[in-house]
Amino acid sequence: MNGIANSRLxxxxxxxxxxxSGGLIRGRAYLVRGGPGCGKTTLGMHFLxxxxxxxxxxxxxxxxxxxxKLRQNAAxxxxxxxxxxxxxxxxxxxxxxxxxxxxxxxxAEVELEPTTKRIVEAVESLKPTRVFIDSMTQIRYLxxxxxxxxxxxxxFLRFLTDRNATVLFTAEGSSEIPDDDLQFLADGIIHVxxxxxxxxxAVTKFRGSGFRSxxxxxxxxxxGMTVFPHLVPEKIQRDFVSEPMSFGVPEIxxxxxxxxxxxxxxLITGPTGTGKTTLGLQFIKEAAGxxxxxxxxxxxxxxxxxxxxxxxxxxxxxxxxxxxxxxxxQIEPLRYTxxxxxxxxxxxxxxxxxxxxxxxxxxxxxxxxxxxxxxxxVHGLAAYLRSVGVTVVLINEIDxxxxxxxxxxxxxxxxxxxxxxxxxxxxxxxxxxxxxxxxKRAGSFEKALREIDITRYGIKVGKPLTGLRGILSGSPELxxxxx
Amino acid sequence: MQAPPLILTVERNLRNLELLNKFLTDNGFRTVSAANMxxxxxxxxxxxxxxxxxxxxxxxxxxxxxxxxxxxxxxxxFLVISPQxxxxxxxxxxxxxxxxxxxxxxxxxxxxxxxxxxMRT
Numbered sequence: 001m002n003g004i005a006n007s008r009l010x011x012x013x014x015x016x017x018x019x020x021s022g023g024l025i026r027g028r029a030y031l032v033r034g035g036p037g038c039g040k041t042t043l044g045m046h047f048l049x050x051x052x053x054x055x056x057x058x059x060x061x062x063x064x065x066x067x068x069k070l071r072q073n074a075a076x077x078x079x080x081x082x083x084x085x086x087x088x089x090x091x092x093x094x095x096x097x098x099x100x101x102x103x104x105x106x107x108a109e110v111e112l113e114p115t116t117k118r119i120v121e122a123v124e125s126l127k128p129t130r131v132f133i134d135s136m137t138q139i140r141y142l143x144x145x146x147x148x149x150x151x152x153x154x155x156f157l158r159f160l161t162d163r164n165a166t167v168l169f170t171a172e173g174s175s176e177i178p179d180d181d182l183q184f185l186a187d188g189i190i191h192v193x194x195x196x197x198x199x200x201x202a203v204t205k206f207r208g209s210g211f212r213s214x215x216x217x218x219x220x221x222x223x224g225m226t227v228f229p230h231l232v233p234e235k236i237q238r239d240f241v242s243e244p245m246s247f248g249v250p251e252i253x254x255x256x257x258x259x260x261x262x263x264x265x266x267l268i269t270g271p272t273g274t275g276k277t278t279l280g281l282q283f284i285k286e287a288a289g290x291x292x293x294x295x296x297x298x299x300x301x302x303x304x305x306x307x308x309x310x311x312x313x314x315x316x317x318x319x320x321x322x323x324x325x326x327x328x329x330q331i332e333p334l335r336y337t338x339x340x341x342x343x344x345x346x347x348x349x350x351x352x353x354x355x356x357x358x359x360x361x362x363x364x365x366x367x368x369x370x371x372x373x374x375x376x377x378v379h380g381l382a383a384y385l386r387s388v389g390v391t392v393v394l395i396n397e398i399d400x401x402x403x404x405x406x407x408x409x410x411x412x413x414x415x416x417x418x419x420x421x422x423x424x425x426x427x428x429x430x431x432x433x434x435x436x437x438x439x440k441r442a443g444s445f446e447k448a449l450r451e452i453d454i455t456r457y458g459i460k461v462g463k464p465l466t467g468l469r470g471i472l473s474g475s476p477e478l479x480x481x482x483x
Numbered sequence: 484m485q486a487p488p489l490i491l492t493v494e495r496n497l498r499n500l501e502l503l504n505k506f507l508t509d510n511g512f513r514t515v516s517a518a519n520m521x522x523x524x525x526x527x528x529x530x531x532x533x534x535x536x537x538x539x540x541x542x543x544x545x546x547x548x549x550x551x552x553x554x555x556x557x558x559x560x561f562l563v564i565s566p567q568x569x570x571x572x573x574x575x576x577x578x579x580x581x582x583x584x585x586x587x588x589x590x591x592x593x594x595x596x597x598x599x600x601x602m603r604t
Binding site: 102103104105109 | 494496498499502503506539541564566587588589590591
């Protein structure tokens with residue numbers, strides 16, 4: 001951590017500090033806005049309990065929920081609110097039972113003063129460094145008009161921040177009572193939302209600091225809140241040499257003129273059963289032989305199936321996993337949001353120094369998206385991995401077994417630096433498989449196709465298939481050479 | 484030293500009465516209250532001179548206007564407090580001698596100004 005990050009105040013929410021470029025700036029007031037059940041209060045609990053752990057003092061000013069209920073909910077979510085001071089300004093049960101409520105003065109005239117007085121007393125006596133106000137909307141009703149409210153809210157926040165408190169306050173923005181005025185006077189705004197694409201968090205304002213824009217996925221659970229910031233490719237820091245990496249199969253190295261360059265994205269595409277995964281694993285096996293660590297994320301195949309069948313074709317995936325040079329992770333696409341998945345890959349790459357990441361397949365990855373912009377996310381992940389020198393292998397399945405040639409179903413071809421395609425070819429009435437290179441940004445490649453077969457001794461690749469015609473027309477066939 | 488002016492507050496809602504009296508004492512007045520017609524009749528017979536009366540109409544029947552007439556006859560200025568703006572109430576109130584009609588909720592600053600003005604005259 002550098003000096004700037006140290007002066008920042010941690011929110012206690014995993015991932016959120018990163019979105020905020022290191023945390024909140026001390027002595028400022030931040031607005032947390034969102035609908036019911038979006039995690040505003042949870043965020044506040046994180047904020048206060050983290051302060052307590054760091055030896056700071058925290059004050060929870062509740063204008064809605066009573067203290068007892070808040071403590072109960074916090075305990076159920078695993079927060080330890082011990083040490084957090086409460087100022088409970090929620091209406092007591094007797095309020096409703098009291099038959100006679102007043103109407104001679106407006107609530108603003110009657111209640112604002114005692115409320116303010118209690119807040120001032122609590123703040124003066126506790127001198128908290130972190131204050132959480134839940135919610136500011138309640139104070140709006142104690143103001144005679146919008147102008148008064150704005151003035152009051154501003155001076156209230158000023159009163160707190162002048163006493164070196166960092167303030168988080170919530171607002172329930174709705175169409176009837178917009179909270180635009182609060183957005184103007186806050187030093188920063190954190191939006192929490194719950195929509196069809198799941199829970200998201202976004203920062204739209206942060207005075208005096210940069211922040212990571214856009215909506216980030218967020219998870220609310222027993223442990224509280226976790227944010228998964230978008231991956232942003234690092235500034236290019238090429239501390240790696242862009243050398244070709246061999247497949248360990250001489251014919252494929254010939255086909256690709258040396259193999260795949262380090263730090264590039266390659267797409268292995270083809271219909272089902274042509275050996276896309278096997279080819280990718282062969283590449284990883286060769287890298288493992290050089291002592292490089294890889295990770296495979298499989299969306300379709302079970303880990304056991306993969307381990308077993310690779311053993312059958314002389315790719316010792318099981319041994320690689322046991323040695324720790326390879327990790328095979330099965331991903332249930334519907335459980336993850338793209339940002340969560342990206343975060344997981346990133347953590348693994350950073351912690352275990354992975355050099356190759358293979359995603360099998362991007363169709364499965366697409367399932368995570370549930371309608372989101374698929375290409376953007378794959379692009380973001382691949383660009384990040386490339387920037388740290390990781391070689392990316394994307395497996396792409398295309399629907400048509402024969403017929404018109406297509407590089408990929410989704411518009412992902414442009415993402416790839418290299419495209420290796422596999423396809424079925426009919427030769428003398430037999431269904432055979434062929435491999436070829438469609439694109440290689442970093443250099444030349446062989447233009448011909450070669451026959452490929454997967455045997456129990458591994459991948460076998462033949463000589464270039466010359467004299468093949470109609471490759472891209474859909475029914476490639478071998479021209480018999482004149483004898 | 485002269486005792487602070489005495490204000491008669493007529494109000495059936497006890498919580499309102501409490502708030503009104505607190506507001507008046509905070510502003511340096513003494514108060515005497517009536518929460519129903521009988522109490523009001525008694526207060527009008529009292530010996531302590533009343534400087535001003537505040538009469539909240541809410542919960543009183545037409546009999547309240549007759550009391551208003553008696554206030555006028557005794558030379559006590561009074562303000563009528565109405566639950567909602569109504570031209571009828573306004574007319575009747577003024578006809579029975581009210582110095583002004585106030586509509587709830589009252590605005591504290593306006594009320595202070597109005598009371599002070601009435602005290603001066």
